[in-house]
Amino acid sequence: MKYLVKQAIKGDADAFLELMEQNSLNMYKVARAILQNDEDAADAIQDTILTCFEKLDTLKKPEYFKTWMTRILINECNKILRHYRHIKMPEFIPEQSIRDSSIAEIEFKQMLELVDEKYRVVLVLYYVYGFKLQDISELLGINENTVKTRLVRARNQLGELYFGHSQSVKRCTAGEKEGMIL
Structure with a gap:
């Protein structure tokens, strides 16, 4: 590149x-x-x-x-x-996706939309784009520790949405990140 x-x-x-x-x-x-x-x-x-x-x-x-x-x-x-x-x-009327999506993908998209914006951005940059914490910190103009905190809180929010109680979401490996579709 x-x-x-x-x-x-x-x-x-x-x-x-x-x-x-x-x-x-x-x-x-x-x-x-x-x-x-x-x-x-x-x-x-x-x-x-x-x-x-x-x-x-x-x-x-x-x-x-x-x-x-x-x-x-x-x-x-x-x-x-x-x-x-x-x-x-x-x-707001939610838009319907034209392409076929798995139930898990649809659920993930719906949950992602419910996560606070400042957490959602960090989740996407980390898991989808594959940026390191330091890079996300530079991109968003915030402290690296703030990025870490937002990532943990985002995982907790997802855990609460998915499991119904506060539970930390498992970290994805690099291979899992590549297969993740939003």
Whole structure:
């Protein structure tokens, strides 16, 4: 990926497109977890891709491309959330997924939507995107210990939702993280 980033910085449009394609699923998962809406997630991703393309020359270290891009995505999601806070929306109607999903996947998505936003973002960045605690700390601009605390609280919230009482949720291995779909 580092090679693609260097090529994209030099102006290679194909390399940039390949980078975006490689990261599109993870960008969708993060945006969807924050915004809880496919259309808004698509808008955030589109704005993120445009911003990345326009400001790629400001990236100092190619190895931090993924972190840099995710920070831009989170900022775009927060912009959309701020926009909606100023608009009074009619009662929210949950959208129905068109694709087939397993019952466990549907339950997980529903539980994830019930978790507080600050915990949900940390869960998605850690388990779906595979970021380390230090990277999440930098992305969100918060202390690493705060990230750890939010991760524990998120697991506890999920445990309460799933089991009906406070029970810590088992940590996933790297292999389990890769198979997890949001």
